[in-house]
Amino acid sequence: MKIKGLTALVTGANRGLGRTFVQALRDAGCTKIYAAARTIEGAAGDVVVEPVQLDITKIEQVSTAATRCHDVNILINNAGVARFVPALGAPTMDDARLEIETNYLGTLAMCRAFAPVLKRNGGGALVNMLSVVSFFNAPTQGSYCASKAAEWSLTKAVRFELRAQGTLVIGVYAGYIDTDMTAGLMAPKSSPADIAARVLEGIASGTEDILADERSHAVFSELRKDDRAFDANMQKIWDSRQDSH
Ligand SMILES: NC(=O)c1ccc[n+]([C@@H]2O[C@H](COP(=O)([O-])OP(=O)(O)OC[C@H]3O[C@@H](n4cnc5c(N)ncnc54)[C@H](OP(=O)(O)O)[C@@H]3O)[C@@H](O)[C@H]2O)c1
Structure with a gap:
């Protein structure tokens, strides 16, 4: 798909990766x-960039945006939240609820509202910003991983349903990216510009699953080789954290 001349919508465009997508x-x-x-x-x-007020968890705002932005060819579902808490160790279910309502249900609402828009405009592309933790669970951020796994499954569901209308449905997988979301984490991170560049290449080449950084390639191949060994290692990491507390 040739990106030049098309109309796009990016959620969570005010900062982080979303802002970088807009620039790219x-x-x-x-x-x-x-x-x-x-x-x-x-x-x-x-003249090019038009701000649109949109909370993806508010169904009436999603619906208003789909009416107003009726000329969209490329939808980038980027908005997301990560609370970095364990599934059971979190004091309440509030964080898990926020993550699932944003990352899964909010993205679902956007897909539902914009599928007819993309169809009317010839098919286009729908991009869901997933994560390496769509593939596995890191227990220190257990509920975020569950929400990103749900969003991954949703991406496949949407792909099945939209193939007939010619919409390219893309899942993007990445390890840590250098944004506010990971500000407190000491770990190797990719630059948002590199991730956005991989995504635009993927849209242009018609790639359905984009492993956008080294970490996602490494995790994908480790899991394919031996997913039990991968989880056994995750258990070791979790157990050693409990021992040191
Ligand atoms: N950073 C990473 O390491 C990493 C790795 C893999 C995947 N991802 C995914 O990449 C995407 C972008 O993350 P990021 O790193 O740019 O995070 P970020 O810096 O925390 O930015 C998150 C963006 O999502 C918006 N947002 C949150 N809830 C929303 C809602 N209900 N409606 C509309 N917008 C909402 C935020 O808006 P406000 O300013 O209003 O809060 C903000 O613009 C997310 O889906 C994330 O899960 C991130």
Whole structure:
């Protein structure tokens, strides 16, 4: 798919990877980009970038956005939250609920609202920003991983349903990316610009599953080789953390 001249919508466009997607789409020649965000006060718009107020967990806002942004060819479901808590060790279920309502149900609402828009505009592309933890569970962030696994499964469901209308449905997998989300973590991180570049290449080449960094390639091949060994190692890491507390 040629990106130049198309219209895109990015959720969570006010910061982090979302903001980088907007810049990358502009550089690739999109003629209009809806920069959707929960807060757009003070957001600068211009002839190409149009700020759109959108909380993906608010169904009426999603529906209003789909009516207003009726010319979208590329939808990037980027908005997401990570609370970095264990599934059982978290004091309440509030974090798990927020993650599932945002990462899974919010993305589902966007897919449902924009599938007819993409169809009317010739098919286009729908991109879901997933994670390496869509593939496995890291117990220190157990509920986030579960929400990203649900979003991965959703991506496959949407792909089945939208193939007939010619929509390219893309899942993007990455390890840590250098954004606010990972600000407190000491770990190797990819740059948002590198991830956005891989995604735009994937849209252009029609790639359905984009392993966007070294970590995602490594995890994917380790799991294919021996997923039990992978989980056994995860158990060791978890147990050693418990012993040291
Ligand atoms: N950073 C990583 O290591 C990493 C790795 C793999 C995948 N990902 C995924 O990549 C995506 C972007 O993450 P990021 O690193 O850029 O995170 P980030 O810096 O924390 O930014 C998250 C973005 O999502 C928006 N958002 C959260 N809840 C929303 C809602 N209900 N409606 C609309 N927007 C909402 C935030 O808006 P506000 O400013 O209003 O909060 C913000 O714009 C997420 O889906 C994340 O799961 C991240």
